[in-house]
Amino acid sequence: MGTDEMLAVAVREARTGLASGGIPVGAALFGPDGDLWGSGHNRRVQDDDPTIHGETAAFRAAGRRRSYRGTTMVTTLSPCWYCSGLIRQFGITAVLIGESHTFTGGHDWLAAHGTTITILNDPECVDMMTTFISTHPTLWSEDIGD
Amino acid sequence: MGTDEMLAVAVREARTGLASGGIPVGAALFGPDGDLWGSGHNRRVQDDDPTIHGETAAFRAAGRRRSYRGTTMVTTLSPCWYCSGLIRQFGITAVLIGESHTFTGGHDWLAAHGTTITILNDPECVDMMTTFISTHPTLWSEDIGD
Numbered sequence: 001m002g003t004d005e006m007l008a009v010a011v012r013e014a015r016t017g018l019a020s021g022g023i024p025v026g027a028a029l030f031g032p033d034g035d036l037w038g039s040g041h042n043r044r045v046q047d048d049d050p051t052i053h054g055e056t057a058a059f060r061a062a063g064r065r066r067s068y069r070g071t072t073m074v075t076t077l078s079p080c081w082y083c084s085g086l087i088r089q090f091g092i093t094a095v096l097i098g099e100s101h102t103f104t105g106g107h108d109w110l111a112a113h114g115t116t117i118t119i120l121n122d123p124e125c126v127d128m129m130t131t132f133i134s135t136h137p138t139l140w141s142e143d144i145g146d
Numbered sequence: 147m148g149t150d151e152m153l154a155v156a157v158r159e160a161r162t163g164l165a166s167g168g169i170p171v172g173a174a175l176f177g178p179d180g181d182l183w184g185s186g187h188n189r190r191v192q193d194d195d196p197t198i199h200g201e202t203a204a205f206r207a208a209g210r211r212r213s214y215r216g217t218t219m220v221t222t223l224s225p226c227w228y229c230s231g232l233i234r235q236f237g238i239t240a241v242l243i244g245e246s247h248t249f250t251g252g253h254d255w256l257a258a259h260g261t262t263i264t265i266l267n268d269p270e271c272v273d274m275m276t277t278f279i280s281t282h283p284t285l286w287s288e289d290i291g292d
Binding site: 044048049050051056059060062063064065066067068080081082083084085086088089090091105106142144145 | 195197202208228231235236237252288291
């Protein structure tokens with residue numbers, strides 16, 4: 001599966017989240033062989049749960065795993081410190097990021113600690129978050145503790 | 147509430163988790179006025195959910211909040227990178243740590259970024275984790291992605 005198809009899974013999750021009134025950040029975790037382990041989207045609004053960001057939702061959906069060596073996390077948005085910490089702690093090998101224009105989290109820090117970071121600068125991801133942040137600034141600030 | 151009483155809430159959570167077959171790490175989040183916002187324990191085993199560490203459980207139990215300024219997270223064990231990232235992203239002001247002898251996560255990094263870190267070197271916390279790690283080494287390794 002190419003990066004475009006992997007990102008498409010995360011974008012689909014983000015759009016599903018947006019359609020149910022939530023924050024449009026989606027993510028997916030792929031195993032070393034490129035198989036989809038799990039995907040998910042931010043559920044702060046839907047579940048009243050501040051711990052469920054796109055990346056943690058995908059990680060949770062992937063279930064319990066003995067190792068994350070060789071895995072790739074795809075996310076529509078640069079991972080915040082919370083999600084960057086998850087990626088570092090569990091040794092997720094690579095992160096594909098839809099965009100880091102509207103928000104920049106810890107991806108440089110991850111790169112400095114050995115994670116392979118690719119930023120795709122995807123216009124659809126930028127548009128989605130730009131629109132969301134401008135229409136829901138308070139909710140977005142809440143989600144990133146700003 | 148003093149630090150001993152705050153730690154006792156986290157220890158109680160850890161012991162509850164241990165009694166239900168889980169990993170004995172507990173945590174609690176206290177508001178600026180010292181009121182308990184939420185507490186919880188690691189639930190990897192109980193819920194088959196790798197995202198629920200002690201600190202994320204306490205954060206979740208506290209519900210949606212507009213600001214974490216002035217809050218204190220109490221945890222029985224030094225927070226891993228995942229939980230350290232949570233603490234940094236949401237600007238939790240202070241972290242009380244039962245012990246960092248059996249595991250050291252990101253508390254020095256947090257201190258460098260302005261979080262007030264206090265390590266209590268609590269013998270009960272050290273004993274609890276020392277026993278757990280020696281009797282469940284594989285489960286513990288799984289929980290920290292080791």
